[in-house]
Every structure is written in structure tokens, then in C-alpha cells.
Amino acid sequence: MADILEMTSSDISPARDDILENLGIPSGQELSSTVEELITEALGLFDRTCSPRAIYAPVTVSEFSGIYHGEGLNDQKTPLGDMYEQAREIVLFALTIGKEITEKISGLFLDDNLALAGVLDATASAGAETAADRVEAHYWDREISAELKKNAPDIYRFAPGYCGWHITGQKKLFRFLDPGKIGITLLPSYMMSPLKSLSGAIIVTEKSSTFGNAYNVCKQCVTHWCRTRKKIFQEYGG
Amino acid sequence: MEILDRISEMLQRGDTGKVSALVKESLTENIPAKQVLDGGLIRGMQVIGEQYRLHEIFLPDVLLAAKAMYAGMDILKPSFIKEGMPSLGKVVIGTVQGDLHDIGKNLVGIMLKGAGFEVIDLGNNVAPESFVETARKERASVIGMSALLTTTMPVMAQVVELLKAQRLVGTIKTIIGGAPVTKEYAQEIGADAYSFDSADAVETVKALVKPA
Numbered sequence A: 001m002a003d004i005l006e007m008t009s010s011d012i013s014p015a016r017d018d019i020l021e022n023l024g025i026p027s028g029q030e031l032s033s034t035v036e037e038l039i040t041e042a043l044g045l046f047d048r049t050c051s052p053r054a055i056y057a058p059v060t061v062s063e064f065s066g067i068y069h070g071e072g073l074n075d076q077k078t079p080l081g082d083m084y085e086q087a088r089e090i091v092l093f094a095l096t097i098g099k100e101i102t103e104k105i106s107g108l109f110l111d112d113n114l115a116l117a118g119v120l121d122a123t124a125s126a127g128a129e130t131a132a133d134r135v136e137a138h139y140w141d142r143e144i145s146a147e148l149k150k151n152a153p154d155i156y157r158f159a160p161g162y163c164g165w166h167i168t169g170q171k172k173l174f175r176f177l178d179p180g181k182i183g184i185t186l187l188p189s190y191m192m193s194p195l196k197s198l199s200g201a202i203i204v205t206e207k208s209s210t211f212g213n214a215y216n217v218c219k220q221c222v223t224h225w226c227r228t229r230k231k232i233f234q235e236y237g238g
Numbered sequence B: 001m002e003i004l005d006r007i008s009e010m011l012q013r014g015d016t017g018k019v020s021a022l023v024k025e026s027l028t029e030n031i032p033a034k035q036v037l038d039g040g041l042i043r044g045m046q047v048i049g050e051q052y053r054l055h056e057i058f059l060p061d062v063l064l065a066a067k068a069m070y071a072g073m074d075i076l077k078p079s080f081i082k083e084g085m086p087s088l089g090k091v092v093i094g095t096v097q098g099d100l101h102d103i104g105k106n107l108v109g110i111m112l113k114g115a116g117f118e119v120i121d122l123g124n125n126v127a128p129e130s131f132v133e134t135a136r137k138e139r140a141s142v143i144g145m146s147a148l149l150t151t152t153m154p155v156m157a158q159v160v161e162l163l164k165a166q167r168l169v170g171t172i173k174t175i176i177g178g179a180p181v182t183k184e185y186a187q188e189i190g191a192d193a194y195s196f197d198s199a200d201a202v203e204t205v206k207a208l209v210k211p212a
């Protein structure tokens, strides 16, 4: 059974550093007052134009196996592929921050309000990621038993299109979860509309992994977000 | 000329108001519009492009400067009514069919305009036929395609194939880019060029339109 999580824009207001990162600005960089004003304006617009919603559903290992293998195009060896069979909980999710914000960004570009459009785009992308963090935290708070929490399990998030899970995996994920209920459609190219949407699987496992560089996808990865996110979650959420 | 230096400088600061005022002033001083465009606006954007390439400034600074450039160009436009706005060439750009991402494509378009190209932006989710038809009708010299998903990259190959079928290869050049796109992919599908970012795209398109 899938649940719908309604969020508010303030629930998913992105961190300043995440916005800057999306703009290619190193954290700690001093900014001109004009750019500071743009960020403030973009955050205000974000607040008024996004309408974040998520849909999520726990799945069994065997259900997930079918979904994960998707169209048979995954990398041969992936962190998710090696992990999910031992998972204590697997949750599929999809979320969107709505179509109004994407339309607003396009409108600003068309009106030649270029800088605000660029900063709002970066804010919206960071907001979508924050919404995924929120879904993860919500699931942890509401659905994980006290007993499992006591064992301090790890929690990971994977998405089709990342970490060796092929983007065509979207097809089976959508068939199972039906994100149409929250207004997300999947195009034949596997792209979701509205643009600022995300999908994936949350894995709760007692079998810790740092992945090292045992996987080709990890060797090629430049962000290693999974590792940082895990650390942050342990410090604040877990 | 001092006023052109000031236009370039104000553009680099992203000061739309001052750029507009100075462009108007230069026209009342009877400075030819083409000179204002090249020596003020485009020169300022060139500096911005170079600073961005060297990571001395960041995306919002580039976009602020581009906005100032557009404002200046709007004031100059009526002066070019007869012969049309001078340009380095026409480029048709778009994000390929099935793909809705467009920020990267927008940035490439902005930088190309800033460098003095005429840009026809078809938006996102653009069908191969639409790229080719528009480029043919508009007599564009370059088609620029952007894709952010591996699943939509094959549309780029379809555009190249259509150009081949219509014997337009060589007349209309192609450049491709976007996160999953590589130089090797461009070679594999027979595109004329690949570019990894918007500043590089400007240099690459300039090279594409340069007479052999």
C-alpha cells in the first residue's frame, strides 16, 4: 500500500550551501550583495511556487528484485544489487516539487530575467534533493520499529540512473508505485514530468557498507554523496 | 572610445540600468550602432566569458551580465532595422525529444548570443525534424543539441542522419553537449563537434562557422 506524504515548502527549503554548489560556487565564497539578493529572492519564489508531495511504499525483497532488475540493463555489480537482499526494510518512493516552479523558471528565462531564473533553478534542484531527505527522515521516524532503530542500522538511498541502477528501472518502479497519484508522469524516454522530480529506493540495513572502490560506479563517482549522506543521517537523523 | 569602455565595464558589473543609459547616450553621440555592439557589449561579454572559464566569476555574475547585454541589444535593434542585427551566424538550439532539462541549453544559448550569434531556441523536447526544418528555413549554419539523459542521446544521431539524408551535412554543422554526452559519442554519431560547457561551446561554434 502506498502512502502519500504532503510537505510544505518550508519543510524542504534547501540549505544555502546546496544552492551554491548547484551554481558551481564553492562554499565560503564571498558573494556580491546582488547575488545575495538573488538568493533571497529565489528562496522567496521557491517558497511560493513549490508544492512538494511524495508517494512511498514498502516492498518485500522479492518484489524489489523484480523492480531492481528492471529491463535487464543494470551494471553487473552494483552496491544496491549486493545490498538489497539483506535489507531489513526497502521503500520505493517518488516525489515532485510540482510543475509551477518549473514553469516559473522557464518564464523567467523567457522574460530575460536570466540571473533569477538560474538561481531559482539551482534552488529548485536543491529543494528536490531536500525533499528526498525529508521522505527518508519521515520513513525513519514513522515506520522503523524502535527495536530496529536500537541496532543503529544504516540507511541508504538509491535512484534509477545512479550507482549502476539503470534509468530504465523507472518503468517497473512506476508500475509498482503509481506516482501518477501525485501528478508525476513517466515519458517514454524514462524522464519524469514535472522536471523537478525524483524517484528511488530507501534501503535500511544492518549490514554496513562503505563501498570503498570495489564497484566501477563508485570509482567513477565524483560526489560520493551516499557516504556523506550516511554520515549526516547518523549524526542528525539516525 | 571612453563611452564604449564604460559600457563594457558596466556590463561586466551586470548593471542593466547603466548599460542601457550608456548605449542610448552613445547613439545620441552618433557612434555607429555596430561599433557600440562590438566595442561595448560583445567586448564586455568576452571578458565575462573568459573570467567564467577561469572560474574567477560564477554563473549568477554571467547571467547578470547577459541580462545587461540583452537590454543594450534591445536599444540597438532599431538601428539595424534595414540590414538586420549583425551576427556571427545563426544557431538553432534545443534540448532533444524526450528530454525536459533546459538549463544547460539555456546557458549555451545565452553565451552564444553574448558572443554575437543569432540564436533560435526551440526549447526542450524538440523532434529531430523540427531541428532540421528550422535550420533549413532559417538558413542557420549550426544546430546545437543538448541532452541530459543517456536515453535521449540517440535523438542527436537521428538529427545527424536526417541532415545526411537531405544532403545538408557540411552546410549545417552540428554541435552536441549535456552531462552524459562525450566527445567520443559525437564522433560515433558523426556530429561535427562536442562541447563540455557553455564557454567552450562559444569557441567551438566560432570554429565551426569559420570559413575553411
Ligand code: B1M
Residues within 6 Å of the ligand: A125, A128, A129, A159, A160, A161, A162, A163, A167, A190, A191, A192, A193, A194, A195, A196, A197, A198, A199, A200, B093, B101, B102, B103, B104, B105, B107, B108, B143, B144, B145, B146, B147, B148, B149, B150, B151, B175, B176, B177, B178, B179, B180, B194, B195, B196, B197, B198, B199, B201
Ligand atoms: C549545443 O551544444 C551544447 C554544448 C554544451 C552543452 C549543451 C549543448 N548542453 C549542455 N551543455 C554543457 O553546458 C552547460 C553549461 O555549462 C552544461 O549543462 P548541464 O545541463 O549539464 O548543466 C547545468 C547548467 C547544471 N546541471 C544540472 O542541472 C544537472 C546536474 C545533475 C547533478 C542533476 C540534477 C541537478 C538533478 N537531477 Co538528475 N541530475 C544529473 C546531473 C549530473 C551532472 N553532473 O550533470 C543527471 C542528469 N540526473 C540523472 C538522473 C538519473 C536523474 N536526475 C533526476 C532528478 C534531478 C533533480 C530534480 C534532483 C535535479 C534537477 C534536474 C534539472 N536539470 O532540473 C531524475 C530525473 C528527473 C526527471 N524529471 O526525470 C533522475 C532520473 C534520478 C531519479 N531516479 O529520480 C543522471 C542521468 C543519467 C542517465 N542515465 O541519463 C545525471 C547525469 C546524474 C548522474 N547519474 O550522473 C553542460 O552539460
